[in-house]
Amino acid sequence: MTFEFLAQEPISISENLIPDDALLYAHPAAVGLDSAYIHSKVDSIITNGIKNNAFPGAQILVAKNGNIIFHKAYGYHTYDSIQSVGLEDIYDLASVTKIAAALPALMKLVDEAKLDLDKPLSEYWPRWKRKKDKKDLTLREILAHQAGLEPYIVFLNEVLRKNGSLKHRFVRASPDHRHNKQAYDGLYIKNRFNRKMYRMIDRSQVSKEKKYVYSGLTFLIFPELIEQLTGSSYDYYLQKNFYLPLGATTMGFKPKTKDYPNPIVPTEQDTLFRHSLTQGWVHDENASLLGGVSGNAGLFASATDLAKMMQMYMQYGVYDG
CATH class of the missing domain: 3.40.710.10 (DD-peptidase/beta-lactamase superfamily)
Known part of the structure; x- marks a missing residue:
């Protein structure tokens, strides 16, 4: 089973984050969350789904307090594993x-x-x-x-x-x-x-x-x-x-x-x-x-x-x- 890691690096970390009107990228620790725990749990769920052919790929975005603290793409568009999922791909909602x-x-x-x-x-x-x-x-x-x-x-x-x-x-x-x-x-x-x-x-x-x-x-x-x-x-x-x-x-x-x-x-x-x-x-x-x-x-x-x-x-x- 393969999956592609495309998460963006944190843009800013601050102990006293002031929420902005627009979403910003930040480290999970900046909003009181454990980065290693989140990555481990989400990776486990999504990679298990791909392994069991529930879906060929996925994209997960999590925001808290106006900050995107997790954004990652996994797998491929289709089961033939040709095109990797990217962070700006468009989905049918x-x-x-x-x-x-x-x-x-x-x-x-x-x-x-x-x-x-x-x-x-x-x-x-x-x-x-x-x-x-x-x-x-x-x-x-x-x-x-x-x-x-x-x-x-x-x-x-x-x-x-x-x-x-x-x-x-x-x-x-x-x-x-x-x-x-x-x-x-x-x-x-x-x-x-x-x-x-x-x-x-x-x-x-x-x-x-x-x-x-x-x-x-x-x-x-x-x-x-x-x-x-x-x-x-x-x-x-x-x-x-x-x-x-x-x-x-x-x-x-x-x-x-x-x-x-x-x-x-x-x-x-x-x-x-x-x-x-x-x-x-x-x-x-x-x-x-x-x-x-x-x-x-x-x-x-x-x-x-x-x-x-x-x-x-x-x-x-x-x-x-």
């Missing part, structure tokens, strides 16, 4: 998209009084006004996963025939005026397929029992809601208000279409939908059917850039001034 894309936009809109957590979502998403079981669901209930919504709908079933082939009316190999939402190399989704998804969400069941049940359905709706409330595209709004001010230059959707110098780590070998190694395109099928830009999945970033956003949350919306 999967469901972390919910808290790193849709959520900050919603929080900003609440802060600007364009959304109210305790008003029914139907006040902003009028199609739910006609749905007796959904018209009174508040944004607070929905975000707390206590609205009774179904956890998930497999929209991929709508574009697959029984033999597993794709329905031509929904998916094309090349773009045309009705199919230009790119989901993968040589895979274009019908522009209005999102309407079909919304209708299926409209018809989905709502439990009367308001207990915690994780549901990602409204995160498929939120991007269009955000666009309606801001007058900007969802992707542009996030870039302008969060990612660019944070200096999170790798954070965004559909990195395969952008000129990033950073390598993009593959996510999975897709045997159901795209029938190839998924790399630089969102792995989540529902987000893919929205053209790769969604609130439930689809965001990509390096570990460092994701850490900047998490640190911003820790500092109540402030980062680097």
Whole structure:
């Protein structure tokens, strides 16, 4: 078993570290942690995972008190052990998209009084006004996963025939005026397929029992809601208000279409939908059917850039001034 050590050397050590708005590299001892113990434990867990083929490689970043005290890359992008994992590689963030894309936009809109957590979502998403079981669901209930919504709908079933082939009316190999939402190399989704998804969400069941049940359905709706409330595209709004001010230059959707110098780590070998190694395109099928830009999945970033956003949350919306 092999793994590559790429940890950066500490930039500064101080007995009286004064937290800065921006993340800094520091030795674990600077925040009261045992460096040898941390390295030993993390190395053991990750190398064991690689040895047992749980994953071909990984990257771990740990920050405490505004200081990155551990940042290390292990293994390779794929099991063929060709390309080593690097510290600035870009990853598919999967469901972390919910808290790193849709959520900050919603929080900003609440802060600007364009959304109210305790008003029914139907006040902003009028199609739910006609749905007796959904018209009174508040944004607070929905975000707390206590609205009774179904956890998930497999929209991929709508574009697959029984033999597993794709329905031509929904998916094309090349773009045309009705199919230009790119989901993968040589895979274009019908522009209005999102309407079909919304209708299926409209018809989905709502439990009367308001207990915690994780549901990602409204995160498929939120991007269009955000666009309606801001007058900007969802992707542009996030870039302008969060990612660019944070200096999170790798954070965004559909990195395969952008000129990033950073390598993009593959996510999975897709045997159901795209029938190839998924790399630089969102792995989540529902987000893919929205053209790769969604609130439930689809965001990509390096570990460092994701850490900047998490640190911003820790500092109540402030980062680097």
